[in-house]
Amino acid sequence: MTTPQQAWDEMVRGNERFVAGAPRHPRQDVDRRTELADGQRPHVVLFGCSDSRLAAEIIFDKGLGDLFVVRNAGHVVDPFVIGSLEYAVELLDVPLLVVLAHDSCGAVAAAVESTRPDAEELPTNIWRLISPIVPAARRVKHVDPDVAIDAERVGREHLRDTVTERCTPRTSSPRPWPPAAWASSAASTASARAP
Numbered sequence: 001m002t003t004p005q006q007a008w009d010e011m012v013r014g015n016e017r018f019v020a021g022a023p024r025h026p027r028q029d030v031d032r033r034t035e036l037a038d039g040q041r042p043h044v045v046l047f048g049c050s051d052s053r054l055a056a057e058i059i060f061d062k063g064l065g066d067l068f069v070v071r072n073a074g075h076v077v078d079p080f081v082i083g084s085l086e087y088a089v090e091l092l093d094v095p096l097l098v099v100l101a102h103d104s105c106g107a108v109a110a111a112v113e114s115t116r117p118d119a120e121e122l123p124t125n126i127w128r129l130i131s132p133i134v135p136a137a138r139r140v141k142h143v144d145p146d147v148a149i150d151a152e153r154v155g156r157e158h159l160r161d162t163v164t165e166r167c168t169p170r171t172s173s174p175r176p177w178p179p180a181a182w183a184s185s186a187a188s189t190a191s192a193r194a195p
């Protein structure tokens with residue numbers, strides 16, 4: 001049984017290989033496909049932004065069946081995301097949940113832009129997507145109203161929101177959220193470097 005720490009250490013090692021330009025591209029051969037034909041046992045569920053630079057298996061140098069990946073623009077939590085994460089944790093027994101944020105995020109930039117008095121109106125569904133990020137932008141703006149909002153700081157605030165109850169829809173479930181397996185999330189971006 002893989003522990004959360006072991007799963008995290010493997011993620012860090014894979015990311016280090018990627019950053020060093022020495023990926024091994026493990027577990028991507030025919031044997032691995034055959035091994036996985038009857039089922040999956042991923043060790044990590046990764047929730048991150050859809051940004052094309054964050055291809056999870058590539059930047060963590062992982063193979064088929066290693067990661068259970070859930071992504072949307074800006075890593076915004078909604079009931080479908082939570083359902084997918086719960087599926088991985090409760091039914092696949094994934095020991096580690098990683099939330100992956102990144103620099104230069106377009107969704108965060110759109111949330112920051114939306115706080116300007118002269119901001120243009122966004123299409124409805126794009127607004128729905130980024131609106132959970134706007135509180136993070138407003139908090140950063142509130143601290144320093146005379147200075148241009150630091151989007152990277154907003155991104156870090158939004159990451160914290162994502163892994164705490166601030167962005168978590170209220171449910172009638174008696175079970176606590178986040179579950180115990182939601183570990184190491186805030187630290188994930190420090191080590192997981194995108195290109």
Ligand SMILES: [Zn+2]
Nearest residue numbers: 049051105106
């Ligand atoms: Zn992004």
